[in-house]
Amino acid sequence: MLHDYTTANPDSVRAETDAALRAADAFVAGCVASAGSPSFEATLWPLELAGAELIRAYGRGAFLGQAHPDADVRDAGSEAEERLNKWRVAVVARTDVYRAVRAFADTDAAAALEGEDARLLEHWLRDFRRAGHELPEAERAELEQLNSRLVEIKVAYQRNINDYRDGIEVTREQLAGLPDSYVERLSPGESPGTYRVSLDYPEVNPFMEQAHDRELRRELFLKDWNKAAGLNRPLLAETLEVRRRIASLLGAETWADHAMELKMARSPHRVRELYATLRPALEARVRSDLDGLRAGLAADGHDGPLHAWDWRYYDESLQRTEYGVDQDRISEHLPLEPVIQGMFDLTGEVFGLSYRTVEDARAWHPSVRLYEILDRASGESIAHFYADLHPREGKFSHAAAYPLVIGHRAADGSQVQPVSAILANFTPPSATRPALLRHRELETLFHEFGHILHMSLSRATYARFSGAETEWDFVEAPSQIMEHWTWEPSVLARFARHHATGDPIPDDLVQDMLRARWVDIGIKLALQTFYGQVDLALHGEPGAVDPDEALRRTYAVTGLPYPEGTFMLGGFGHLMDYDAGYFGYLWAEVIGDDMFGRFAREGVTSPAVGADYRREILEPNGTRDADDLVRSFLGRDPNNEEFLRLRGMR
Numbered sequence: 001m002l003h004d005y006t007t008a009n010p011d012s013v014r015a016e017t018d019a020a021l022r023a024a025d026a027f028v029a030g031c032v033a034s035a036g037s038p039s040f041e042a043t044l045w046p047l048e049l050a051g052a053e054l055i056r057a058y059g060r061g062a063f064l065g066q067a068h069p070d071a072d073v074r075d076a077g078s079e080a081e082e083r084l085n086k087w088r089v090a091v092v093a094r095t096d097v098y099r100a101v102r103a104f105a106d107t108d109a110a111a112a113l114e115g116e117d118a119r120l121l122e123h124w125l126r127d128f129r130r131a132g133h134e135l136p137e138a139e140r141a142e143l144e145q146l147n148s149r150l151v152e153i154k155v156a157y158q159r160n161i162n163d164y165r166d167g168i169e170v171t172r173e174q175l176a177g178l179p180d181s182y183v184e185r186l187s188p189g190e191s192p193g194t195y196r197v198s199l200d201y202p203e204v205n206p207f208m209e210q211a212h213d214r215e216l217r218r219e220l221f222l223k224d225w226n227k228a229a230g231l232n233r234p235l236l237a238e239t240l241e242v243r244r245r246i247a248s249l250l251g252a253e254t255w256a257d258h259a260m261e262l263k264m265a266r267s268p269h270r271v272r273e274l275y276a277t278l279r280p281a282l283e284a285r286v287r288s289d290l291d292g293l294r295a296g297l298a299a300d301g302h303d304g305p306l307h308a309w310d311w312r313y314y315d316e317s318l319q320r321t322e323y324g325v326d327q328d329r330i331s332e333h334l335p336l337e338p339v340i341q342g343m344f345d346l347t348g349e350v351f352g353l354s355y356r357t358v359e360d361a362r363a364w365h366p367s368v369r370l371y372e373i374l375d376r377a378s379g380e381s382i383a384h385f386y387a388d389l390h391p392r393e394g395k396f397s398h399a400a401a402y403p404l405v406i407g408h409r410a411a412d413g414s415q416v417q418p419v420s421a422i423l424a425n426f427t428p429p430s431a432t433r434p435a436l437l438r439h440r441e442l443e444t445l446f447h448e449f450g451h452i453l454h455m456s457l458s459r460a461t462y463a464r465f466s467g468a469e470t471e472w473d474f475v476e477a478p479s480q481i482m483e484h485w486t487w488e489p490s491v492l493a494r495f496a497r498h499h500a501t502g503d504p505i506p507d508d509l510v511q512d513m514l515r516a517r518w519v520d521i522g523i524k525l526a527l528q529t530f531y532g533q534v535d536l537a538l539h540g541e542p543g544a545v546d547p548d549e550a551l552r553r554t555y556a557v558t559g560l561p562y563p564e565g566t567f568m569l570g571g572f573g574h575l576m577d578y579d580a581g582y583f584g585y586l587w588a589e590v591i592g593d594d595m596f597g598r599f600a601r602e603g604v605t606s607p608a609v610g611a612d613y614r615r616e617i618l619e620p621n622g623t624r625d626a627d628d629l630v631r632s633f634l635g636r637d638p639n640n641e642e643f644l645r646l647r648g649m650r
Helices: 012-037 042-062 071-093 095-105 114-130 137-163 201-208 212-222 231-249 255-262 268-297 310-322 328-331 335-351 439-457 477-487 489-495 507-516 522-541 547-558 582-604 607-618 625-633 643-646
Strands: 165-168 196-197 353-358 369-377 382-387 400-405 419-423
Touching: 012 042, 012 071, 012 095, 012 522, 042 071, 042 095, 042 114, 042 165, 042 643, 071 095, 071 137, 071 255, 071 489, 095 114, 137 231, 137 643, 165 212, 196 201, 201 212, 201 310, 231 255, 268 310, 268 522, 268 547, 268 582, 310 507, 328 439, 335 353, 335 439, 335 489, 335 607, 382 439, 400 439, 419 439, 439 477, 439 607, 477 489, 477 582, 489 507, 507 547, 522 547, 522 582, 582 607, 582 625, 582 643
Parallel strands: 382 419
Antiparallel strands: 165 196, 353 369, 369 382, 400 419
């Protein structure tokens, strides 16, 4: 039975957390008690059940720290997230738990394990090693304390970003270039007759792309790149220091070396090789892109270089004037509800699924929708997911998918059905129009739904390998592959219809979109490369790193002057989760493009290829190494060729 979120309050969040921790402690006590007579069922399985309990509690309580409209509930959720994650740090640091698992690992039964069972033992032993059980007691205790402090910092860092509020106040004349449909969604400013442009994506992104006033674009950009900077700068400095100490204790040269043990890349060397392979073509493309955009800047009478607050505006202008691509016109044909239905129809056909709307969602906010996912052939219910798609105060400010209940085998042997959620900040409806997506938002919706499918279709036995529990530099690939369908004319023809007339999106507009798809792709990829390289610069050196110097040095790949007076790392929440791992977006994009290449060759909406993809990629989830999964689906090792070819760089 699904949880009733309408009754959530600070006390219920704490109660859910208390109950889960008690249940998890009981499971762990069973594991410890098995030390004298260890077995897989008595020793390892209870640890997995404990982990599943914590994820369920996260979904009912801690998750609300990202989503609930009530600030007190959000605070209770953040507190719960900290408690749950500290429990995880503590349990793997416990010597009695380690001894119990070690006792089982030394048995003939453990040596005979195969498949997912053997992988589970291997991963727990790796966790214990990384928790310091091969170190002297004092160093192990220090390691636990440091890991616990990282949990505290991560929660505070994200809360500071979620709660941060800033923006600019403008007159209607200063909104020149933006359509009426954008203006009518803005909140009033404090001065009569003014409007407030916030840092929420549906407001800041169109403003940077379409507002004629260059100085206002600069002002808004600088505010966005200083999001939570004052609060999070000291937290980042402490985080980097703590991570360096952890790496040192465990004998790793850098935090990046330590963190990448768990990723496909395995070492910073392979990441640097990826960037080195792509960089020559990227640098040439960046120079070409900037030359084209500078012409627009000069035509508008501006001297000097193109800046960060310019490139998106002139990119949008170039797409309009040279390619006939009008993002506002496109969005007229992307009303949210038909888009969602079209996404369901497509993935239903390709992956053998069907969907049902659950009318009484009993969610944390009235705008949240709940859907059931079913297997088309058998009619079996597979999973549920919530869609919370529009911005509001205090909500997670980016876009992400969250596991609320993870698919796994329960204590009674039954299979627990997964439940997940998308949090996003898409353009909301207005008084006169439904929610109309910009094409970038359409890509994001499909991307996040890729995560939902990965969580929902998992057939892993153990919680450890379910949900999004695969290597972090692969976890984005099943989402990035989904973005390709948003560019396919035959797919767009299914659901892209004018919100008022119902007319299909014109063929000529789709062809214009395709011609312009990779316009200025060099700058866009350079920015992604910058994010990955600054993350690596912060975590890939054995000594202390100056974050401001690292920002300036790595930003050079964009070819743009560094935005002085900013500290974008304060609003870059991925540093807490993707530490030394933001490269994974590019890594996974290369793999995602390679995997989509098979669909492109054998049928973009081929159910046969979709069935292979479901069986080889989505269902195994973390039960096998990602390299093995990709090799099984492609019939070979992945490479960079499809990625470079698609982007016109090969």
